[in-house]
Amino acid sequence: MKEIYLKQIAARVGAKVWQIENCVDMFADGDTIPFISRYRKEKTGGMDDATVAEVKHWADVFDQMEKRKETILSTIGEAGALTDELRGKIEACVDAAELEDIYLPWRPKRRTKATVAKELGLGPLADLMWNLKTRDPYQSAVAFVKGSASLKGKAGAEDADSALAGARDIIAERLSETPVIRQDLRTIFRARRLESKITKAAKDNPEADKYRTYFDFKMPLDRMPSHNLLAILRAENEGFLSVGLDTDAEKCGNKIYYDFCQSQGYPGGALADQIKEAVADSFKRLLEPSISGEVIREAKQKADVESIKVFGENLRQLLLQAPVGEKRTMAVDPGFRNGCKIACLDEQGRLLYHTIIFPHPPQNEKVKALIAVQGMLDKYKIQAVAIGNGTASRDTEEFFRKVQLPEGCKVWTVSEDGASIYSASEIAREEFPDQDVTVRGAVSIGRRLMDPLSELVKIDPKNLGIGQYQHDVDQALLKEKLDNTVESCVNSVGVNLNTASPYLLSYVAGIGPVLARNIVEWRTQNGAFRSRRDLLKVPRLGPKAFQQCAGFLRIRDAENPLDASAVHPESYHIVDAMAASLGVSTKELVGNAALCSRIKAEDYVSGDVGLPTVNDILKELVKPGLDPRAMAEEFAFAEDIHELEDLKTGMELPGIVTNITAFGAFVDIGLHENGLVHVSQMGPRGIDPSRVVKLHQHVRVRVLDVDTGRRRISLKLIQQGS
Numbered sequence: 001m002k003e004i005y006l007k008q009i010a011a012r013v014g015a016k017v018w019q020i021e022n023c024v025d026m027f028a029d030g031d032t033i034p035f036i037s038r039y040r041k042e043k044t045g046g047m048d049d050a051t052v053a054e055v056k057h058w059a060d061v062f063d064q065m066e067k068r069k070e071t072i073l074s075t076i077g078e079a080g081a082l083t084d085e086l087r088g089k090i091e092a093c094v095d096a097a098e099l100e101d102i103y104l105p106w107r108p109k110r111r112t113k114a115t116v117a118k119e120l121g122l123g124p125l126a127d128l129m130w131n132l133k134t135r136d137p138y139q140s141a142v143a144f145v146k147g148s149a150s151l152k153g154k155a156g157a158e159d160a161d162s163a164l165a166g167a168r169d170i171i172a173e174r175l176s177e178t179p180v181i182r183q184d185l186r187t188i189f190r191a192r193r194l195e196s197k198i199t200k201a202a203k204d205n206p207e208a209d210k211y212r213t214y215f216d217f218k219m220p221l222d223r224m225p226s227h228n229l230l231a232i233l234r235a236e237n238e239g240f241l242s243v244g245l246d247t248d249a250e251k252c253g254n255k256i257y258y259d260f261c262q263s264q265g266y267p268g269g270a271l272a273d274q275i276k277e278a279v280a281d282s283f284k285r286l287l288e289p290s291i292s293g294e295v296i297r298e299a300k301q302k303a304d305v306e307s308i309k310v311f312g313e314n315l316r317q318l319l320l321q322a323p324v325g326e327k328r329t330m331a332v333d334p335g336f337r338n339g340c341k342i343a344c345l346d347e348q349g350r351l352l353y354h355t356i357i358f359p360h361p362p363q364n365e366k367v368k369a370l371i372a373v374q375g376m377l378d379k380y381k382i383q384a385v386a387i388g389n390g391t392a393s394r395d396t397e398e399f400f401r402k403v404q405l406p407e408g409c410k411v412w413t414v415s416e417d418g419a420s421i422y423s424a425s426e427i428a429r430e431e432f433p434d435q436d437v438t439v440r441g442a443v444s445i446g447r448r449l450m451d452p453l454s455e456l457v458k459i460d461p462k463n464l465g466i467g468q469y470q471h472d473v474d475q476a477l478l479k480e481k482l483d484n485t486v487e488s489c490v491n492s493v494g495v496n497l498n499t500a501s502p503y504l505l506s507y508v509a510g511i512g513p514v515l516a517r518n519i520v521e522w523r524t525q526n527g528a529f530r531s532r533r534d535l536l537k538v539p540r541l542g543p544k545a546f547q548q549c550a551g552f553l554r555i556r557d558a559e560n561p562l563d564a565s566a567v568h569p570e571s572y573h574i575v576d577a578m579a580a581s582l583g584v585s586t587k588e589l590v591g592n593a594a595l596c597s598r599i600k601a602e603d604y605v606s607g608d609v610g611l612p613t614v615n616d617i618l619k620e621l622v623k624p625g626l627d628p629r630a631m632a633e634e635f636a637f638a639e640d641i642h643e644l645e646d647l648k649t650g651m652e653l654p655g656i657v658t659n660i661t662a663f664g665a666f667v668d669i670g671l672h673e674n675g676l677v678h679v680s681q682m683g684p685r686g687i688d689p690s691r692v693v694k695l696h697q698h699v700r701v702r703v704l705d706v707d708t709g710r711r712r713i714s715l716k717l718i719q720q721g722s
Contacts (some may be wrong), residue, residue: 005062008094019045023055032509033484034491035548039568041612049492053484065096072103079106097186097294101179114173117166120144121154125163126170129274132265137164143357168274172282176290180613181259185252185287189295193246194221194231198336202240202467207367211235221245221295226303227662230469245292253279256287304473306662310690311473312481314466314660317695319489322632323451324412327383330376331446333438334388334396336360342373343442348499349450351432352380354439359399360392366399373403383409386449388416388442394642394670407540410634412449412473415658415696417465418456425476427503428457449632453493457486458503466695468661494566497535497553498528510548513540530557532563554625561590565624567617574604574617593622635698637670644671645706651703652718657693665693667701667715675713677701682717693720 001024009020022043026036032054037049044052069090076082086102093099100107109115117126125144127133133139141163142148146156158161175181198215202208214232221229235241256279261267269277326347333341339356346352357369357706376382384408387396395415399413421543422428423440432440461482462470470478490507497519505516515538522538523529532550535541551568558564562572578599579589589595601614620626638653640646655667658674664682666674681704682692693699700719707713 001059001062002066004092004094005059005066008062009055009058012058013051015047015051015055016045018056019043019047023047023052024059027056027059030544030548032487032548034487034509034552038076038491038566038616039551039570039613041616042608042610048611049484049488052132053488057480060251062094065094065099068099069093070095071680072099072106075108076103076106081106082560097298098179098183101177101182102179104177104179104182105174112173113166113169117169119155120166121151121156122163122166123170124150126167126174128262129167129267129271130171132267132271135269135273137167137271141167150507156371164274168278168281171275171278172286175256175260175279175282176286178259178263180263181256182285182291184255184259185291186254186295186298187244188255189247189291190222190298192221192248193218193298194224194229194232194243194299195246196235196241196243199240199242202235205240207238208235208240209222211240214241214274218246221299223531224299225662226306227468229299229303229535230307230472233296234469234472243296245295247288248290249280249283249288252288253283256283256455302472304477307467307469307473308478308481310469310660311461311467311478312485313690314695315461315464315482315485316489318464318466319453319456319486320629321452321696322630323453323627324384324449324632325451327450329446329450330373330380330382330385331442331444331449332385332387332400333442333445334390334392334395336392336395337362338438339363340392340396341374341438341442343439343446344376344382345443345446345450348379349443349447349454351435351439351443354435354442356438360395368587369399370403374402377403377406377409382406384449385409385411386414386446387411388419388445389413389634389668390416394637397637408543412632413635413656414445414449415465416441416445418459419448421463422459425458453523453629454504457490457507460502461486467659494554494627495627497532497555498523508549508552510545515545530553531558531560561587561624565590566620567624571609571613571617574609574614575621577604590621590624596621633698641670644673644706644711644713647671647703647713649703649705653701653703655699655701655715657695657699660690660695662689665689665717667699669701669715670711671713673711673713675701675715677715677717681715693717 001019001021006020006024008018010017023036026040026043031040033049035045036046037052041176047055063335072090073082073087076086090099093102111513117123122144125141128140129137133487138160143150144156144163145159148156157166196214196217198208202211211231214235217232219228232241232243236243258278260279270571328347329345331343331345335341339358342355342357343351344353355372357372359367359369375582385400385405387393387400397411397413415486419441420437422444423437428440432443444455456464461690462478487507487509490504492511495504495508502513502520504515505511505519506513511519518539518541519535529535532553532555535546535550535553536543547570551566555563560572562575567575575589576586579586582595582598594616599618601611601618604614605611610708635654635656641653653669655669657665658668659666664676664678666676668674679687681687697720699717701715702718703713704716705714
């Protein structure tokens with residue numbers, strides 16, 4: 001990659017050029033983001049996976065820019081207009097908008113007013129005026145009227161006024177294609193106000209009411225919060241708002257004229273009037289619509305990045321929420337009329353039994369349901385109960401308070417977001433071909449409690465209820481961010497090679513869907529993997545894929561204890577040397593903090609193995625295969641709050657954070673409606689909500705206001721829990 005791009009990426013991510021160059025080289029060699037960030041810290045200078053992912057994003061962006069430059073150079077070259085100076089400008093460009101500005105005069109375009117004027121032979125007249133070579137433009141225009149000898153076979157204009165009008169059209173287009181003018185207008189427009197007004201279509205449409213805040217709205221574009229801009233643009237797309245910038249035509253016209261004069265000189269008399277008229281036309285007809293659209297799209301791109309960042313952080317918190325672990329679990333998908341679907345699962349999440357009970361209205365078969373549940377708890381030795389947080393969730397929790405739970409068994413509320421999507425998916429049909437969607441949904445709820453990460457990777461992150469305006473942001477960028485986040489979470493936790501589903505395995509560095517299937521098929525045919533080296537027996541899993549994935553896969557009770565750790569096989573010899581220096585076996589060293597404390601990391605630094613790698617090895621040896629996730633903790637809603645009408649201003653209630661946005665956090669307090677803790681009720685002005693609370697965090701909130709008509713609850717954060 002060219003040095004100009006490396007410097008740009010380094011500046012954007014706050015790194016040194018050598019770090020970026022090493023990353024780019026490793027990407028070219030097929031190395032993955034998790035592998036680079038975990039096992040190549042000497043080459044990256046200790047970049048975390050988020051930074052490495054950002055480097056990868058910008059490397060791809062500049063690769064595309066380089067390809068775009070090749071197309072542009074070829075097009076201009078074919079037009080016979082490629083000078084050394086122009087080539088130099090193009091090759092030195094690192095800004096997409098600037099690159100397109102340079103290319104604009106040669107970019108193929110539809111037939112314009114300037115094109116028509118040139119066809120009439122008015123180009124030379126425009127040149128005279130543009131280069132200030134005429135003192136009397138009207139007199140010069142006479143030579144370009146039909147029948148004039150100077151036209152050299154061109155049709156010419158009907159009269160001098162028409163000739164001047166055509167010349168102005170050509171000048172207007174040239175002005176609109178002048179890079180310095182376009183850039184100056186972008187700078188001006190970015191600081192202008194975005195205005196939105198209600199449309200006729202919205203006035204009698206109840207769907208438009210949710211955008212009422214923006215029916216007569218004005219705010220400087222560069223100070224507008226991302227969620228406001230995305231909401232306004234969504235309303236515009238739905239036809240409820242008209243949106244534009246307050247661009248100040250007079251100020252902009254003066255700036256365009258000034259830029260022209262700086263480049264060409266100051267025209268005088270009648271020529272100045274003609275140029276000013278061309279300037280006004282260029283701004284109104286060409287520049288204002290073009291630059292205004294560009295600047296709004298640019299602002300949206302920034303809003304997209306901010307919103308997608310929130311999506312990514314929410315997804316990370318969701319995937320890394322505390323697991324209950326391998327417990328025999330009763331999963332309950334609650335409901336009223338259609339009953340509560342129950343699925344009993346073993347420690348590995350396999351379905352043992354399923355049924356439906358009807359403890360709620362209209363059937364009210366409470367006694368029969370109690371007997372059935374009590375029998376299942378005893379028969380399947382249930383250790384945990386997972387209740388979905390959808391319809392009838394609170395009523396079902398109250399029902400389970402009357403059940404005699406086995407010692408140590410606890411009841412948990414589990415988010416149902418995306419469960420219905422999973423239950424109807426191809427993955428669910430493959431896992432449970434003989435079960436209907438209700439059973440699959442209940443199983444998913446139970447598995448989410450046992451291991452959220454393993455279960456949630458089966459669902460498109462966009463269906464997990466995280467963030468806002470997910471359908472309005474750049475979908476390719478959103479997918480890139482969410483895929484990177486899932487991959488990061490899976491690899492940071494590590495995957496049990498002998499129990500993981502193909503869906504979980506597919507997110508392990510270097511594997512992907514095809515190799516994941518091959519791994520599971522090999523495991524089915526040959527039994528459990530006994531060592532990481534067995535992976536090389538899997539069809540199509542070669543040395544490169546092994547290098548990328550091995551450190552993230554765990555084998556419990558393997559002959560070599562390092563196979564259950566995050567120590568990479570390429571570093572096993574280092575651990576063996578450490579053990580030998582202490583006079584113990586590798587098995588004796590792994591997990592022995594006292595022995596590890598006697599090792600000096602500096603003694604094992606050599607060649608490509610630096611201090612960061614050795615320190616990581618020692619950290620892993622102390623607690624091999626440690627799951628970075630916290631342990632799950634119990635939670636209970638306020639028992640006397642069941643309906644919106646039960647809420648009173650000033651009440652303090654326990655809640656669970658269900659979603660985090662740029663403007664605040666939504667909290668479940670046990671009702672159908674989630675309450676909103678606005679960012680202003682979280683702490684100091686300008687605070688980032690994602691730095692205050694985490695997804696699914698237990699909190700205490702105070703009720704500030706209850707709008708029963710609009711079913712809205714305003715809350716204040718007063719205490720953060722786990």
